[in-house]
Amino acid sequence: MTAPDVKVIFFDVFGTVTDWRSSLQRLLAEYGAREGIDADWPGFLTAWKAGYRPAMDAVISGERPYFNLDEMYLERMNQVIGDFGLEGLTEAQKQEILHLWLKIDPWPDAVEGLTRLxxxxxxxxxxxxxxxxLTAIAxxxxxxxxxxxxxxNAQVYKPHPRAYLTAIELMGMKATPENCMLTACHNYDLAAARSHGMKTAFLPRKEYGPDQEADQAAESDWEVVAKDLIGVAEAMGC
Amino acid sequence: MTAPDVKVIFFDVFGTVTDWRSSLQRLLAEYGAREGIDADWPGFLTAWKAGYRPAMDAVISGERPYFNLDEMYLERMNQVIGDFGLEGLTEAQKQEILHLWLKIDPWPDAVEGLTRLxxxxxxxxxxxxxxxxLTAIAxxxxxxxxxxxxxxNAQVYKPHPRAYLTAIELMGMKATPENCMLTACHNYDLAAARSHGMKTAFLPRKEYGPDQEADQAAESDWEVVAKDLIGVAEAMGC
Structure with missing residues (x-):
């Protein structure tokens, strides 16, 4: 691939651009200390996040109508708080915890990499x-x-085709999807993007912690494989 | 209104933030000189732009299905070029002229006003x-x-209600539209925004040239009335 082919670069955000797990571990611990609530916050985060993929898949399969991630994380919070002794949280406290997602930080290389790109x-x-x-996180x-x-915007989750096709169309790239590239730390996301004609850039992230084994290597011949977003910028001539 | 009420400020762009007319007069003259095409470019621009409101209204009324502004301006160009001796333009030349819209400049106060806000x-x-x-213009x-x-995003034009309601909903403000404000140099746009619970900020612009008489004054008690975007920033405590 030569860089001039690409005009629009799309980015997965949770994991690829932001370190949601470390951020939320810190933010939840700070919240607990501030409110005087002692709990296994890392365990709660793991259980909370575990609702993500099943909920997305239920929408993609048509089992449930589209509902956004804010609604999903509130629903899932209510499902798991009892397991962590947090069933006494008020609605206001739940909203405050939910909105900690808006304060997650980028990975250290993200701002430089994106600024160059x-x-x-x-x-x-x-x-x-x-x-x-996403607007708040950015x-x-x-x-x-x-x-x-x-x-x-597409009212359906990745990797449903409409999630990618809507993005390509809104960017005016329906006739030339090869001028679009998706950057992600998840191989499944890139495979879907490629199936719709987009170019692909992979970088590994330890978003689930130091023991994460999945998605640590490229599982296909993605056009760009880099170690982080600065590496993507360098590969793209920036 | 106190500023803390507002969290999200929406902006009309053509006229309110960007000086499309002066920009396109210059860009079309430069294009004509570069290509050696002598024509009444200001007259062409006026005729070209005159297709805007009727086309928007046809979509709003349901007379035509949604088609985007890129498609509208290409269609309208083909309708009026014969009147300006430009019927010999190639498809490539038409595309180049169409895409001059992506290079329109902000009004002189826009970057400072927005940066402060x-x-x-x-x-x-x-x-x-x-x-x-819009992404390219920004x-x-x-x-x-x-x-x-x-x-x-709403697949219909302002002032159709869905244009505003979609924006409010995507920003997570469905329950509190009063935390949103629309900034515009068109009274009709603000009237529609207010009818959906949004706050409003008006500033006059001479987007159609020094002789423009419409929309030079606030036609209602908009929450903010300023002379330009720096004035809006000042009124909003920035």
């Missing part, structure tokens, strides 16, 4: 998060995205 | 332009919007 390319999110959350992290697009 | 508020476009065009003008939303 933004000089030559149009940078757009393509996340399963809600539009409002603003919090001072991430230089040119536009926010999420599953909510 | 962005420190306290989330800034989002709400334009009848296409998503791809990037060209280095406009510090946090997200791009347009009529294309």
């Amino acid at each position: 933004a000089r030559k390319y149009t940078l757009v999110t393509l996340s399963n998060g809600s539009f409002a959350w 603003k919090h992290g001072r991430l230089p995205f040119d536009a926010i697009l999420t599953a909510e | 962005a420190r306290k508020y989330t800034l989002v476009t709400l334009s009848n332009g296409s998503f791809a065009w 990037k060209h003008g280095r406009l510090p919007f946090d997200a791009i939303l347009t009529a294309e």
